[in-house]
Amino acid sequence: MSTKTEQHAPQDREPLDIHDPRLSRFDIVTEGARRDDIEIVHYEEQVVPGSKAERRLTRTVAAMFLLTGLAATAFLVVYIWWPWEYEPGRGGDKWYTPLLGLTLGIALLGIGFGILTWGKKLLPKEVSIQDRHDGPGSAEDRKITGETMLYLADEMGVRRRPLLGVSLVAGLLPVGAVAAAPLVGGLISNPHKNNQMFTTGFAPQDGKKIRLVREDGRPIRPADVSAGGQLTVFPGIEHGVSNKHADSPTLLIHLRETDAEKSRQANSRVGHGDYMWGNYAAYSKICTHAGCPASLYEQQTNRLLCPCHQSQFLITDNARPVFGPASRRLPQLPIEVDEDGFFVAKSDYTETVGPDFWERP
Amino acid sequence: MKRRKFDVAAVPGKAAGGVDDRFQVATPLRKLLNKVFPDHWSFLLGEIALFSFVVLLLTGVFLTFFYEPAMTEVVYNGSYAPLRGTPMSAAYASSLDISFDVRGGLIMRQMHHWSALLFMAAIVVHMMRVFFTGAFRKPRETNWIIGSLLFWVGFLAGFTGYSLPDDGLSGTGLRIASGIMLSIPVIGSWVTSSVFGGEFPGEIIISRFFIAHVLLIPGLLVALISAHLGLVFKQKHTQWPGPGRTNENVVGERMFPRYALKQGGFFMVVFGVIALMGGLFQINPIWYFGPYEAWVVSAASQPDWYVMFLDGSTRLMPAWEINIPIGNGYVIPPLFWPTVVLPGILVGLSTLYPFVEARQLKDYRHHNLLQRPRDVPARTAVGAMAVAFYIVLTLSGANDVIADKFHISLNAMTWAGRIGLLFIPPLAYYVTYRICLGLQQHDREVLAHGVETGIIRRLPDGRFEEVHQPLSAGDGHGHGELDYVGWVVPKKMNRLGALGPAIRGFFYPIEKPVEAPVSPGHPPVEPRPEREEIGSGDSRR
Secondary structure, eight states: OOEEEOOOOOTTOOOOOTTOTTOOHHHHHHHHHHHTTEEEEEEEOSSOTTSHHHHHHHHHHHHHHHHHHHHHHHHHHHHHHSOOSOOSSSOGGGGHHHHHHHHHHHHHHHHHHHHHHIIIIISOEEEEEEEOOOSOOOHHHHHHHHHHHHHHHHHHTTTTOHHHHHHHHHHHHHHHHHHHHHHHHHHOOOTTGGGTTTOOTTSOBTTBOOBEEOTTSOBOOGGGSOTTOEEEEEESSTTTTSGGGTTOOEEEEEOOHHHHHHHHHHHHHTTOTTSSBTTEEEEEOBOTTTOOBOOEEETTTTEEEOTTTOOEEEGGGTTEEEESSOOSOOOEEOEEEOTTSOEEESSSOSSOOSSOOTTOO | OOOOOOOGGGHHHHHHHHHHHHHOOHHHHHHHHHOEEOOOGGGGHHHHHHHHHHHHHHHHHHHHTTOOOOOOEEEOOSSOGGGTTOEEEHHHHHHHHHHHTSTTHHHHHHHHHHHHHHHHHHHHHHHHHHHHTTTTSTTOHHHHHHHHHHHHHHHHHHHHHHHTTOBHHHHHHHHHHHHHHHTSTTTHHHHHHHHHTSSTTTTTHHHHHHHIIIIIHHHHHHHHHHHHHHHHHHHOOOBOOOTTOOTTEEEEEEIIIIIHHHHHHHHHHHHHHHHHHHHHSOOOOHHHHOBOOTTOOOSOOOOOGGGHHHHHHHHHSOOOOEEEOSTTOEEEOTTHIIIIIHHHHHHHHHHHHHHHHHHHHTOOSOOOBOOOGGGOHHHHHHHHHHHHHHHHHHHHTTHHHHHHHTTOOHHHHHHHHHHHHHHHHHHHHHHHHHHHHHHHHHHHHHHHHOEEEEEEEEOTTSOEEEEEEOSSOOSSSSOOOOOOOSSOOOOSGGGGTOSOOOOOSSSSOSSOOTTSOOSTTSOSOOOOHHHHTTTOGGGGO
16 A cells, blocks of 8 residues: 655756656646645555455446446436326326436436445545645735826826826716616516506496406306305406406305394494495405415304405405414405396496505505 | 466456556545545435436436427427317427427426426525525635526526427517517617517527527536536535534545445436326326417416516516606516616525625624524524515415415405515514524523423422433532534434434334343334433432
């Protein structure tokens, strides 16, 4: 076992003549390291050449590499011949991705651990010391560079000819704005176009009241919702159910008699006396906190919970937020039943739907 | 014509000569080959982030070949039967196609997602390593700032990425993001409307997120990562204190071959683990969530883990709305504080910390030696406080799931989070500070009195005492004269070599140690005779 441990060499030693034929290759490596201020202070073979340990390690590494080859081949076989197209049920295709992962993982781990074993166990261990040289540059160099840069400013003569500097800045400022203008100008979009932040799909069109419809577009009769039940409804207009009217989904709730009474009283306290129709009330489903659909309705307590941040709204008290981060009640949609017996919105929401923002009145 | 003999053996040398003639690389290449790197397991955490980023790039490029960043409505007609005939966005349909109709697409998608999670996790753990060991001190403040920026840019990469499939879950995330933008005072509605191209969700956001996710953000990440690595290279890695290690040198291995081999092997291992996870562990099964519809959400809609702390802060925030009664009235919604102000403060605090600490300690020297966390109790305690803060928020981000699984009231969970956020971090500070002092004290104790041997001796007067093995010759009164040097103090007898050498080999020894007796009845390895009595040094007198 060859072990080389040396003391740190003095800095002022003579460089070695690397053409000396008596030098081994390692001597030249050491000399090269020294020229980079690196001293190899300890260099030790980890395995005795020709020993049982070496043969064993060699076999281990080779086995890992061969395992990689095997696993990679298996990956290809699976990739090409395994049934991969989706079939309902518990078919073999469900094993396609796991098998790919398994074979690919084993292939990569095999080569990884093979290389690691090779590097860590079979290569000689060493301790090298390199100087950092991370102090500041020499005072002289600092001064020279500083003076050069100051001289540069002198040459430009900005101090003597201030007009140049001022006019340059004045000229460049608009150029900066020119770079920003297309980006800002292209992207900017007025949030108050068509009053879009304050209207929903329930706004009457041409004086015609909008029907409340189900997900599939069918209008709703009062008898469709049993007492204590609730239904998500949409404006009965084109694309009313789609994300084009993401602020329109509304919860139609058929309150039980006592709850409805409470709700009506609460309504009249805020001047919404005629918003309910019978025992039916409709509230925006879009949470006033961050805009998730507040969709978990607890029948017994008449609370509506938003699953995103757990704001809770008390439906019988004008959907007032009673817990969680929401600070504003859910807007109520004034509803009635038209001559055909279907629910319609009397008007659009009278409060702003959706998450709060700065200029919300 | 005389045919010249072609000397194969001389080809590499000649080629190398030719290259050096043109590019003068011999000297810089030697310097590179010789560069010394210190070695410690904790220095590999950042590498995991780097390697996962490489996997992200590879798998991400694959995904772009099949993904269609459009919100045009199409009717799904792919292999996944339960969704066939459903109207959905082209983005969601193509994400489903990647999962079901592209051969090997699902494993690529899952590897991409897992490596993103691993990337962020490795960044966080690496950041903790750098923080707790003081590796961010002068001259490395710039790299600390780049590192913290990498976390936030990675955060954006993750968010824009998991919004792309446009499934029910990611649409909910987008909806919340639009709510967060809306909450910004004065400009909120303009920002949201400009980003989304009109009212939420608009028809353009997916293509904008796509170009951000595949070009702008990765470009920024590559630039920041290159600067980060370049600075590590230029400033040389920090090292732990130890024999021969000073502030002015680097003690370790030269980069080639052993260090580089280990790096290469480690990359393959990280890649392999990601492949196993991508194949074996399902992640983000978008086909269960359905297309995004503004009125559908399910309970337990959680974001990826590194976003959960913001979700938690949003849930814990009390409903404090600020009304400004001018004109029609203006509002600062409660959503603004936990989602815009809090991250702002966190970015500021984390980037400025090196300067704050240097100012506090009036320490403006260069530091290339790391510190053990116990030796800097105040910093370690501040770090523990930050970790506690983060953990409370992250747990609160899943408080509905915890409430459900453990049958706890949801409101109680929220209140526990609110109170915990105020009291647990200071508590963590205090406890950590005390632990650090205790560990420091124990180090000094061992240096002064020696290692506990576990041998109890009875004195003639009937007292019992434990025999200690001093670590130095001492002053004759059982007290050593060793100074603490900022590195591990051996505290067990086998750390002093009192037991036999470790047996090499996994299940059975590779080679029997030369000095071990081979006669039957003896164990193959036993302590050398002169070591046997170590620890009861007095008895030999």
